[in-house]
Amino acid sequence: MTQEVQNGGAANGVSKAVTFSAVKPQLFVEAPKASDAVQFYKTAFGAEEVSRANHPKRKAEQELPLVLSAELKLGSSAILISDLVDDSSAPVKTGGNGCVICLETEDVKAAISKAVNAGAVSEDELTEGEGACCGGLAGKVKDPYGFVWQICTPAKKCADVEA
Secondary structure, three states: OOHHHHOOOHHHOOOOOOOOOEEEEEEEEEOOOHHHHHHHHHHHHOOEEEEEEEOOOOOOOOOOOOEEEEEEEEOOEEEEEEEEOOOOOOOOOOOOOOEEEEEEOOOHHHHHHHHHHOOOEEEEEEEEHHHOOOOOEEEEEEOOOOOEEEEEOOOOOOOOOOO
């Protein structure tokens, strides 16, 4: 068996190599506490807020906007913080494991196909634009161990970063 086959190469029926540019754990906190969590990570760990996207379904008259995704830089790594909402489009539901691991790649469809061929189950349809956490193309798979992986195009920098 060659090293390529051992590392998930052509033996799974997918010959195209997929390269990821980042692995970003996404932590969900009880809504509407994501903004507080962001502030805590800034204060406690010196995290730097890189970008933030608020939930598009949140009504303007409501007090606090829900955070769809706030990216924090911690050293050379990044994590995403999000409000956990009781919503059918939420990546995890209340009572879930509370964690989605976000992988960024330029070829979302090939990455999802490779994961499914390796034993993951595709979750929902691909989303694009404002409905995707990264603002680009995104899809989700659940691995055989119950973890949800969101695979999306590299995040676009948001202009509305709140300090």
